[in-house]
Amino acid sequence: MSRSWSASLIVIVALIAALSLLTPLSSLLELRRTDPDLALALIEELRLPRTLLALGYGAVLGMTGAALQATFANPLASPDITGSSSGAALGAVAGSYWLGITGPLALAACGAAGAALALAALFAIAGRRSETATLLLAGIAIALAAGAGTSLLLALAPSPFAFYDSFEWLMGSFVDRSLPQAAAALIPAAIACGLLASHGKALDMMALGDDVAGSVGYRPRRLAVDVVALSAIAVGACVSVCGQSPSSALSLLMRHARSRGDIRVRRCCQPRRLVQSSFFSRI
Secondary structure (H helix, E strand, O other): OHHHHHHHHHHHHHHHHHHHHHOOHHHHHHHHHHOHHHHHHHHHHHHHHHHHHHHHHHHHHHHHHHHHHHHHOOOOOOOOOOOHHHHHHHHHHHHHHHOOOOOHHHHHHHHHHHHHHHHHHHHHHHOOOOOHHHHHHHHHHHHHHHHHHHHHHHHOOOOOOHHHHHHHHHHOOOOOOOHHHHHHHHHHHHHHHHHHHHOHHHHHHHHOOHHHHHHOOOOHHHHHHHHHHHHHHHHHHHHHHHOOOOHHHHHHHHHHHHHOOOOOHHHHOOHHHHHHHHHHHHO
16 A cells, blocks of 8 residues: 555656646647747746755655654654754855855755754754754744844845845745856755664654664764754755745655554655655645
């Protein structure tokens, strides 16, 4: 049943991606007959980056959320609730409008640094194994503080049009992104998510408690630092290119709808879980 469900979701996501690339098909075929180069450019330069970013961003949110849930031993942990998305936005705005950074890779590094600082602040304020209410309040406080810092930096930016230039990006958008930008976001995110997946067995033990993880030879503190750093890199790279996206809330709801109350990281990182997050990011 699980394999058939996974296969069905993969087919649905593939169909949605194909529709995003090729709809309306008749118009594209007519354009291909009259101007093949323009038709190819429409798909490669406009639609393909948008589709890849939407699918990749959803998968990143699903995997990092599952890893953070195990690390915090709390089913409400996710990149947006922990404030890392807001921290990544703050880092990207600071790098763009105050440090004069324009390259996509450099902006991705600024976003990752901001996300890492936000998650480090959460560790310092709430603690890694805090109660749900404490985690939520600390995460909301960090997200609000980072959002206020972003607004302040934009208000004091040398450019008088900073707010207007960054509004669409701060709201989250996949429009007008290029393939190099998609690569700048998805390649670091894919590497970070691959390393997260390699820690799946250790995170399963972490979900059962630090004592259980330590008894089988894992180092909980070191593992927590690795998860925070890798999640910050993955989320920061995506946020620096795509902006802050509300799809993280949908991916969180989808994980809880399917989790049935237990946190199993290797199960959450299976293709079915990633496809679910990617599917909702396309809606």
